[in-house]
Amino acid sequence: MLAALGAAVCFGVASVLQAMAARAAVPGSGSGVDTRLLLRAVRQWRYVVGLALDGAGFVLELIALRSLPIYAVGAALAASLAVTAVTASRLLGARLSGREWAAVGTVCGGLALLGLASGSEGSGHGGTALRWGSLAAAAAVFAVGAAAGRLPERARAAALGLGAGFGFGVVEVAVRLIDGLTPSVLLTNPALYALLLGGGAAFLLLTSALQRGSVTVATAGMVLGETVGPALVGLLALHDRTRSGWAPAAVLGFLLALAGALVLARFGEPEAPEEPGPPAEATREAELPLRRH
Template sequence: MVCALGSALCFGAATVFQAAAARAAAPGTGSGVDVGLLWRAVRQWRYAVGLGLGLDGLGFVLEVVALRTLPLYAVGAALAASLAVTAALASRMLAVRLGRAEWGAVAAVCAGLALLALAAGREGHREGPEALPWVLLGIAAGVLLIGAAAGRLPDRPRALVLGLGSGIGFGVVEVAVRLLDGIDLTDPALWALLLGGGAAFLLLTSAFQRGAVTTATAGMVLGETLGPAAAGLLWLGDETREGLGGLALTGFALAVAASLVLARFGEPPVAAPEAGAASEPEPEPGRERAPD
């Protein structure tokens, strides 16, 4: 659980730097699958802090350790704490105004995680259905389709759907880590991990440029929490401590519900200017500007 919470801290901090970089990059095509936007964002120093200096890399290593020792539902809910970290840092670095509801949601996430820490048992050791790795690979490919469709939506729902799609991609990574037993290039779980993680980063960067960082991250939390939790309980043998199933369910629900509150009240940023758009023109000589 310490590793899971450390991973959430790394991911939450990296998210804010990546969001700042995405906003500083030149506007993209508006598509949810914009490789050019990701490339321009990666070249920003803020994104380098989030990726190049190892926040995401360290977070992933800690996540893998947690996934090998805890049920998927516990790791997923712990990673939901990344939204609390993101919200707290965004209020300082991105001028996102958080009110009592948001700070209350941050506290609720922490309370839900405390309940889960008490109730979580050991991870299961089942391999799941034989077709599960191929299903994961198909879901990872579907994440790109979600991004293409979300690019046509208005900014706020666009950010939420893109965040949700990226969360599904990261959820594929979580389940794939549990299925992998070494590196085998013929294993579809390995390709599902690579495709799911890459597609998730692509969608999340697009969500950050024109949407609220808390909204996009909350969608991501939901996507990477619910699916892996269900897979762990149904197919991989994850369990709770004896007699504490209700406590685990309460903690999980509380953490996820608090993420939804942050999604509902997260303030969207000022929209980025469209490519080629100029600032408001000055009035022509001899002509006064009309009052607002």
């Protein structure tokens, strides 16, 4: 659990830095899967630092996923939204309302309850069908991004966020489906390619979402995509369980952490100006998007 929370801290701080870098990059074609936008964003030092934090967070996430049920890790990673909100209040001068501080407390309380209730990871490693299914799901993330590029602005942000969440969710499941690290076993396991493909697609969609206006709805969709789906896979296919008699507490903790994260997804939504404000581009740069991994 400490590793999962450490990953949430890394991802939460990285989101602020990468959002600033993505919005400073020259706009791309408008496609949801815009590799050129990613290349332009990498030229920003903030994005590079964010990538380094993402790398550290990913290592911590791997450690957590090899020891904890997926639902516990997913809920902990959703706490990155709380980290982002607190970090933004320090680095960007953003202010948290009483409701948002209450949401931070709700996330922390839910995670504490979930940590007490979590058992060890399930004994299941999934079958061949689940491994190939995870690879197909990773490929589908690219299809979501391509389709999102043709949608109106607001719908596009929601589709990009949900697609990025699915991609990160594929990574969480794929880690559990890798049951051997020898080259002969690893390279013939479809889950390895699902991990690489899903993670890469999620980064592309996320970078596009960070650049295009308010990503409030996209953030909520991403949190749902990377927590609920993988948690169900862990329970139904990988035999994740709670400590004996603690199932109700685990459900309550999961719901509290998720609810608090979704409330924080509205943090940074710009208020409608009472007077004529700055140009649209400046307004977009002032908004705070929230993200994990």
